[in-house]
Amino acid sequence: MKSSIKIKNIENEPYAYFQNGAELKSWNKANEVSYNQQLRQKAKVKFYQNAFDFLYSHSIAGDYFEFGCHKVRTFRMALTEARKKNFNDMNFLAFDSFEGSPDYGNQNKEHNDIYTPGGLSTSEKTFLKTIKEHGLFIDKIKTFKGFYKDSLNIENKQKLLNDNHKISLVTMDCSFYSSFVCAFDFIEDFLQEGSIIYIDDYRVTYKGNPEKGVPLSFKEFKEKSIFKYEAFLNVGWFGKSYIVYK
Numbered sequence: 001m002k003s004s005i006k007i008k009n010i011e012n013e014p015y016a017y018f019q020n021g022a023e024l025k026s027w028n029k030a031n032e033v034s035y036n037q038q039l040r041q042k043a044k045v046k047f048y049q050n051a052f053d054f055l056y057s058h059s060i061a062g063d064y065f066e067f068g069c070h071k072v073r074t075f076r077m078a079l080t081e082a083r084k085k086n087f088n089d090m091n092f093l094a095f096d097s098f099e100g101s102p103d104y105g106n107q108n109k110e111h112n113d114i115y116t117p118g119g120l121s122t123s124e125k126t127f128l129k130t131i132k133e134h135g136l137f138i139d140k141i142k143t144f145k146g147f148y149k150d151s152l153n154i155e156n157k158q159k160l161l162n163d164n165h166k167i168s169l170v171t172m173d174c175s176f177y178s179s180f181v182c183a184f185d186f187i188e189d190f191l192q193e194g195s196i197i198y199i200d201d202y203r204v205t206y207k208g209n210p211e212k213g214v215p216l217s218f219k220e221f222k223e224k225s226i227f228k229y230e231a232f233l234n235v236g237w238f239g240k241s242y243i244v245y246k
Contacts, residue, residue, distance in 0.1 A: 067170070067183040068171075068175065095152070097151075170190075193245050
């Protein structure tokens, strides 16, 4: 059974067509997973279309940073929208362990019943192969391999600052509170007015509690940041985004 998402209008009650019991009789786990992913990925595509249109409309020059690149989905979305806007000077930076999720044990503030050590793993080789097959901005892409406590160091930050990198859009898909803390600390010096921060995991853990996990890491970051953050677009039920300003 196909699980593609289609919304069809009809003339009479209930004015929108949706599948009934007979049509869903053979609906199985594979259909469920496919359906859920289509909902979520379509929401993300729509976000990138609008985010890049905002950057285009306000002439915000800068680069694309992504923290957490599993499956290379959002990274490819960003490459595609950048090409459609002819952002030919944009660089694309991928920060990932390329070995899956870290092992934070049972530390407070982590949510380990969802994410397991080594899970959500896409190797650097697979990442680069997928990017090459996508065929956009291949010579403008740079990977930073390693767990964030190691790779998001002062040396890497200074090299990027010396090369005048600034963020136009950053995608934060780090899963863990501690990983988000490292990533937020790293990006502060690359932000500018008009930068967009997309937090993919905002409502994924703790039943959406804004005082725990990922939302807590962002709250703590905002409290010490030199910038202010205006709510921008919600991304499905799971993600939120913000515009940076002074």
